[in-house]
Amino acid sequence: MSCSPASSTTRHILHHLHLGRIPFTKTGALQSLLVSKHLRAKASATTSPPPTLLTSEFNPVYTLGRRETSVTDEQLSHLRYDGKAEVHSTLRGGQTTFHGPGQMTGYLICDLKSHNLTPRCYIRKLESSIISLLEKYGVKAFTTEDPGVWVTTEEKICAVGVHMRRNVTSYGVGLNVNTDLRWLDRIVGCGLVGKRATSLQRLGVEGKTVEEVAGDWATELVRTIGMAGTKRVGVEELLGDEERGAWERGEVLGKEE
Numbered sequence: 001m002s003c004s005p006a007s008s009t010t011r012h013i014l015h016h017l018h019l020g021r022i023p024f025t026k027t028g029a030l031q032s033l034l035v036s037k038h039l040r041a042k043a044s045a046t047t048s049p050p051p052t053l054l055t056s057e058f059n060p061v062y063t064l065g066r067r068e069t070s071v072t073d074e075q076l077s078h079l080r081y082d083g084k085a086e087v088h089s090t091l092r093g094g095q096t097t098f099h100g101p102g103q104m105t106g107y108l109i110c111d112l113k114s115h116n117l118t119p120r121c122y123i124r125k126l127e128s129s130i131i132s133l134l135e136k137y138g139v140k141a142f143t144t145e146d147p148g149v150w151v152t153t154e155e156k157i158c159a160v161g162v163h164m165r166r167n168v169t170s171y172g173v174g175l176n177v178n179t180d181l182r183w184l185d186r187i188v189g190c191g192l193v194g195k196r197a198t199s200l201q202r203l204g205v206e207g208k209t210v211e212e213v214a215g216d217w218a219t220e221l222v223r224t225i226g227m228a229g230t231k232r233v234g235v236e237e238l239l240g241d242e243e244r245g246a247w248e249r250g251e252v253l254g255k256e257e
Contacts, residue, residue: 011226011227011228012050012051012110012114012115012227012228013050013227013228013229013230013231014050014051014052014053014218014221014222014227014229014230014231015050015051015052015053015230015231015233015237015238016052016053016055016214016215016218016230016231016232016233017052017053017054017055017232017233017234017235017238018055018056018211018214018215018232019054019055019056020056020057020211021056021057021058021059021101022056022057022058022059023058023059023061023086024056024058024059024061024063024086024088024099025086025088026247026250027054027056027058027105027107028088028090029247029250029252030054030235030238030239030247030252031054031107031109031170031171032170032252033239033243033247033252034049034052034054034109034238035109035165035168035170037049038109038110038111038168039165039166039168042111042166042168048111048114051108051109051110051111051114051115051227052108052109052110052233052238053106053107053108053109053218053221053230054106054107054108054109055104055105055106055107055210055211055214055217055218056105056107057100057101057102057103057104057105057210057211058099058100058101058103058105059086059100059101060081060084060085060086060098060099060100060101060183061085061086061087061088061098061099061100062079062085062086062087062088062096062097062098062099062187063087063088063089063090063092063096063097063098063099064087064088064089064090064095064096065090065092065093065094065095065096065097065161066090066091066092066093066094078186079096079186079187081186085098085100085183090161090163090171091163091170091171092161092162092163092170092171093147093161093162093163094147094159094161096187096188097159097161097174097187098174098183098184098186098187099174100179100180100183101179101180102176102177102178102179102180102199102201102210103174103175103176103177103179103210104173104174104175104177104210104213104214104217105172105173105174105175106172106173106174106175106214106217106221107170107171107172108126108169108170108172108221109168109169109170110168110169111167111168111169112164112167112168112169113167115225115226115227117225119164119167122162122169123160123162125221125224125225126160126162126172126173126221127143127148127149127160128224129217129220129221129223129224129225130149130158130160130173130175130217130220131143131149132220132223132224133175133213133216133217133220134149134151134157134200136216136220137200137205137208138205139151139157139200139203139205141157141158146195147159147160147161148160149175151198151203154194154195154196155195155196155197155198156195156196156197156198157175157176157197157198157199157200157203158173158174158175158176159173159174160172160173175200175213175217176197176198176199176200177199177200177201177208177209177210177213178199178200178201178208179197179199179201181196181197181198181199181202184196184197185197200213215232218230235247235248
């Protein structure tokens with residue numbers, strides 16, 4: 001495998017569902033359902049579902065990555081901020097980060113083998129797609145030895161954290177569009193002492209909505225990975241009636257795969 005785009009015979013259409021403002025657990029449950037579909041297809045040697053991008057704007061939530069091994073009750077109370085934010089553990093890489101209003105969160109569910117990608121190349125392409133997107137907005141960004149996408153060596157604009165099982169991806173990126181950065185000031189983001197967060201708005205890029213940025217990023221992601229194109233879809237195109245009903249009623253718990 002390599003970091004070159006997939007060959008024309010294996011290129012796929014990216015199905016993009018923008019969920020808008022939504023609780024983290026709701027997107028997480030949908031992500032889990034889609035990951036399970038991919039894993040079942042691999043187990044039965046049937047055709048994998050199409051790659052799917054879920055973009056969201058979460059209600060305030062702090063998520064804990066796999067490297068966050070011990071969090072005290074006092075720290076949890078601080079994160080919950082008198083009930084203003086939720087706190088959830090996840091299987092993504094990294095430590096603690098914030099997601100909330102004004103941030104575009106993008107979770108890509110796909111089988112890396114279908115796109116001729118190694119895990120390392122996949123993460124590189126996620127970062128590259130964000131850098132290309134920011135360039136279109138007039139913002140110069142880059143990567144460093146620290147995770148994420150940066151605009152200076154001290155200011156991060158996009159968090160990157162993924163999970164993979166049998167080469168099926170989940171989680172992805174959190175790009176600050178017009179986020180209230182005070183939420184991020186309350187933590188040491190991803191455990192990086194002395195660093196701080198920034199946003200498109202703080203950098204002078206005004207008037208961008210999270211949905212607009214999500215659509216622009218989907219286009220860059222397709223180009224960077226080498227997919228055939230993007231298609232906007234609804235939940236009804238991703239789930240059967242029974243699954244969709246359970247998800248809409250909040251009966252899908254989003255069990256981590």
